Amino acid sequence: GNQLQQSEKMAAIGQLAAGVAHEINNPIGFVNSNLGTLQRYIADLFKVISSYEQAESELTPQTRSNLAEIKRQIDLNYLREDSESLLVESLEGMLRVKHIVQDLKDFAHVDETDKQWANLEKGMDSTLNVVWNELKYKTEVIKEYAGIVDIECIPSQINQVFMNLLMNAVQAIDKHGRITVRTGQEDQKVWIEVQDTGKGIKSEHLSRIFEPFFTTKPVGKGTGLGLSLSYGIVSKHNGRIEVSSEEGKGTTFRVWLPISQPAEG
Ligand SMILES: Nc1ncnc2c1ncn2[C@@H]1O[C@H](COP(=O)(O)OP(=O)(O)OP(=O)(O)O)[C@@H](O)[C@H]1O
Ligand SMILES: [Mg+2]
CATH class of the missing domain: 3.30.565.10 (Histidine kinase-like ATPase, C-terminal domain)
Known part of the structure; x- marks a missing residue:
């Protein structure tokens, strides 16, 4: 009867939710791990930039002023701060997506039609x-x-x-x-x-x-x-x-x- 139809509908929705959750899990995994790696790379790159900055006094006045202009254009100091917080925010966002997917999976329990x-x-x-x-x-x-x-x-x-x-x-x-x-x-x-x-x-x-x-x-x-x-x-x-x-x-x-x-x- 209709009750059966309704529970079949719910089972189908559960199946779909779990399928989507499963598919999303994969990209979450690599985006998460890439963001973590990127965070380390960027920290390293800024370390290199800092050492270059120490050596700036040894450059010709012309090169130095070119550098200063580029730094001003890209606002290097802001970039240094902001890139870290962008990555932290992105990682937090990924964590949230991960939790949502986990909740969906927990909720759907699709493979489990047995007690x-x-x-x-x-x-x-x-x-x-x-x-x-x-x-x-x-x-x-x-x-x-x-x-x-x-x-x-x-x-x-x-x-x-x-x-x-x-x-x-x-x-x-x-x-x-x-x-x-x-x-x-x-x-x-x-x-x-x-x-x-x-x-x-x-x-x-x-x-x-x-x-x-x-x-x-x-x-x-x-x-x-x-x-x-x-x-x-x-x-x-x-x-x-x-x-x-x-x-x-x-x-x-x-x-x-x-x-x-x-x-x-
Ligand atoms: N917590 C509640 N507070 C007040 N009335 C309730 C509550 N739970 C159920 N009811 C009453 O019982 C009726 C039947 O609830 P039921 O959940 O079976 O259907 P529904 O909520 O009207 O529709 P559906 O659940 O299919 O969306 C409701 O329409 C409402 O009048
Ligand atoms: Mg109801």
Whole structure:
């Protein structure tokens, strides 16, 4: 049905993201290493220029004045300072690209359609990085992590759940608000919750939010599939989703998941 189509779509997007990430990794690697080498070369070149400068007094007045003119034209002193900061900035930029690519890879987990041991706090962090652009202007994000143990799950799917919850949280916030992400552990289960200070859910809607296509968002903004998809994923992991909400105050979604899955799963 439609839920299957949706998860196939997400898998395809994940595949694409990971493919792009993989392709970008290669040029990042050599640009990064070239910039590092260039930094050393330029430092060496300026060392040579400095020694030449020491010997300038031995030159003819004519050559000396030619040199002075060239130095003035290119503004050698500025060039000396600026080329170092240009390289430092470029290396920092490359580092940022490297992190983005890593987050994409972590988020997509494409090769991993099987269950494996993974940490939900790490998964939430990479998902937060992926949706950061949607969050950063409107919300303050607070993390209250308990340091929970790894659990057996399909990380790409669990990250999908986190993304849906985070998107719902930010979409519930009108101008500015807070999203708090908490984790905890009880017996053989862990939980992770996303709390927002948004507009809340009307009590008459509360029983319907997990229905496919139930949405209160304008056409084009919501399809009403986020929570039904998330519900399906969490159920398949033998977990459950709890929700509590107060109109005008905010909403908390808590996802419970068992630490280990039954042998057949
Ligand atoms: N954090 C929240 N605060 C307020 N309302 C929420 C929140 N999360 C879900 N809802 C309500 O539940 C409805 C269903 O959510 P769901 O994520 O399934 O669909 P959607 O967000 O409307 O669309 P989609 O996720 O497909 O873009 C939302 O339209 C909204 O009314
Ligand atoms: Mg949604």
